[in-house]
Amino acid sequence: MRAKGLRITRERRLLADVLEDATEHLDAETVFRLARRRSPRIHRSTIYRTLNTFKDLDLIDELDLMHVDGNRHYYEIRPPVFHIHLVCTSCGEVQEPEERSWKEWRARIMKETGFSLGTARLEVGGLCADCRRRARRP
């Protein structure tokens, strides 16, 4: 961060903390609400600017989770390994199963297409076990 002439401010530290502490995926508005609890003067535009900065630095990933909740974007600290977002289109639950075969898959796709692969985002819509049960007996 310092390498690029960017400054480490109170707000950036704060937002990094909010994202670190999150136990689920947060949209910009939620990040704002959580940040405001710790520092009431923080402004929405700072949230958007900072999220964009973090994204440009590849520190976070931007998701949309199958648009289950409209067009909101969700953010998470860039995970060390590729992973999958399994979104229940009924209740909105998100699971993240492990993807064991990602490495081989990646190699094959690179060979087939000539692309060098960076960020990947796999979002799958479906019904979680609970919602399937509920659907059977309404």
Add this chain to the structure above:
Amino acid sequence: MRAKGLRITRERRLLADVLEDATEHLDAETVFRLARRRSPRIHRSTIYRTLNTFKDLDLIDELDLMHVDGNRHYYEIRPPVFHIHLVCTSCGEVQEPEERSWKEWRARIMKETGFSLGTARLEVGGLCADCRRRARRP
């Protein structure tokens, strides 16, 4: 469509044609421009309403292609098989390599998580072969 009490209108037919004829992924504004050529009085809100209707009926898929072009959404006629969108984050090219192992993958994930899987969207950002060459020799 008729089964759900929905009507088959001139506009819906028109938009289905536009989507059928598309050779690349279209965003709402592009669908609007193409539709207006064939029927100048069609309104933007009809585009949005109809795209949502088609989406609800699982006739089309909504994509965002790694947000390469901001927050636009792209639409495509729901393809019969799972497929991958490989997006060049430099020039915006989109490739759609075949995914041979989708069936096994799907079965394993369903077993591991209890989800029943519906729509899947795998979007991978990277550099296409051309942009990699350009990056090497600026």
Add this chain to the structure above:
DNA sequence: TTCAATGCAAATCCTTTGCATCGTA
């Protein structure tokens, strides 16, 4: 004839931007 769909305009939601001020390096 009926009720869903359209066109239109206005509203809404999310996000970005210009500018004066603040504060990190």
Add this chain to the structure above:
DNA sequence: TACGATGCAAAGGATTTGCATTGAA
């Protein structure tokens, strides 16, 4: 001290909505 970041207000773009009218069944 210098210049990057913030707060604020205002603009911007994409999408949705209320309502009168149109048109498919």
